Amino acid sequence: MHRTLRLIGAASGVGAQDPGCHAGPTALHRAHAFDDLQRRPDLSWGETLFPRQALGGRVAEVADLCQRLAEAVRQARERGETPVVLGGDHSCAIGTWSGVRAASPAPVGLLWLDAHLDSHTPESTHSGALHGMPLACLLGQGDRRLVTVGGPGPKLLPGHVALIGVRSYEPEEREFLDRLGVRVFTIDEVRQRGLPAVFGEALARVRQAPGGYGVSLDLDVFDPREAPGVGSPEPAGLSQTELMPALAGLAGDPALLALEVMEFNPDRDAGGRTAALLARLIGAVFPRRHGA
Ligand SMILES: NC(=[NH2+])NCCC[C@H](N)C(=O)O
Numbered sequence: 001m002h003r004t005l006r007l008i009g010a011a012s013g014v015g016a017q018d019p020g021c022h023a024g025p026t027a028l029h030r031a032h033a034f035d036d037l038q039r040r041p042d043l044s045w046g047e048t049l050f051p052r053q054a055l056g057g058r059v060a061e062v063a064d065l066c067q068r069l070a071e072a073v074r075q076a077r078e079r080g081e082t083p084v085v086l087g088g089d090h091s092c093a094i095g096t097w098s099g100v101r102a103a104s105p106a107p108v109g110l111l112w113l114d115a116h117l118d119s120h121t122p123e124s125t126h127s128g129a130l131h132g133m134p135l136a137c138l139l140g141q142g143d144r145r146l147v148t149v150g151g152p153g154p155k156l157l158p159g160h161v162a163l164i165g166v167r168s169y170e171p172e173e174r175e176f177l178d179r180l181g182v183r184v185f186t187i188d189e190v191r192q193r194g195l196p197a198v199f200g201e202a203l204a205r206v207r208q209a210p211g212g213y214g215v216s217l218d219l220d221v222f223d224p225r226e227a228p229g230v231g232s233p234e235p236a237g238l239s240q241t242e243l244m245p246a247l248a249g250l251a252g253d254p255a256l257l258a259l260e261v262m263e264f265n266p267d268r269d270a271g272g273r274t275a276a277l278l279a280r281l282i283g284a285v286f287p288r289r290h291g292a
Pocket residue numbers: 089090091116117118120125126127128129131132133168169170218220231232263
């Protein structure tokens with residue numbers, strides 16, 4: 001059975017220091033790089049969600065957006081569709097995975113591809129930026145308004161989570177993840193062992209979750225020379241030559257519940273390279289099947 005892909009825009013930069021990612025989904029909707037994707041009969045662009053202002057601060061605005069995103073993602077899953085969420089800053093991940101979890105009868109795993117750990121709490125953050133906190137929130141730690149999006153309780157169990165590509169973080173968030181037992185594959189480990197070995201090990205871990213798993217991809221996991229259009233670029237990332245084949249290996253996996261691609265910042269996307277990469281990436285994970 002071929003599932004319908006449901007694109008959902010999360011047009012928020014409220015969680016970031018540079019709010020430019022808010023324009024990401026609208027820019028992609030119009031980008032020529034997305035023309036072929038949008039013509040696919042098995043893909044439909046659903047809604048794009050925008051933050052509501054004057055809710056009394058950033059946490060309230062992010063919580064409100066994530067609540068609506070969780071609902072849209074949950075409904076898509078319950079219709080038997082595969083949600084593909086396009087950000088937007090990475091704080092929106094709280095909505096995506098709370099929605100996936102709400103639609104699943106059993107715990108779900110998450111593969112987190114990112115230059116950062118995004119695992120601060122309000123107490124540990126250095127910047128105060130909410131896009132530095134979503135993974136901690138999904139693991140049950142953080143501002144109550146964010147932790148309870150989509151229902152009470154942690155949305156992920158540490159043993160079902162793995163991060164790949166990490167190269168920029170503060171010590172407190174690393175200690176937090178190590179304490180919980182979340183597996184972090186830094187870029188140094190990728191360089192030592194090669195991406196195929198690391199990706200395989202990370203995937204095996206997240207696939208242990210009985211409810212299936214998802215992929216949260218922050219575009220800054222790529223080297224900024226290949227993906228310049230991101231909110232927080234960090235040098236020395238993964239190349240497309242490395243990561244695309246690994247992602248293509250997920251194609252057709254019935255346990256893959258949803259994908260999100262976050263932190264696209266069109267203001268910085270010199271030559272439209274990042275939008276084109278993003279379109280290729282969706283095509284690699286969800287190739288168009290014959291007849292679909
Ligand atoms: N989703 C992101 N781009 N996160 C970047 C976070 C950077 C830094 N660790 C912070 O907490 O501010």
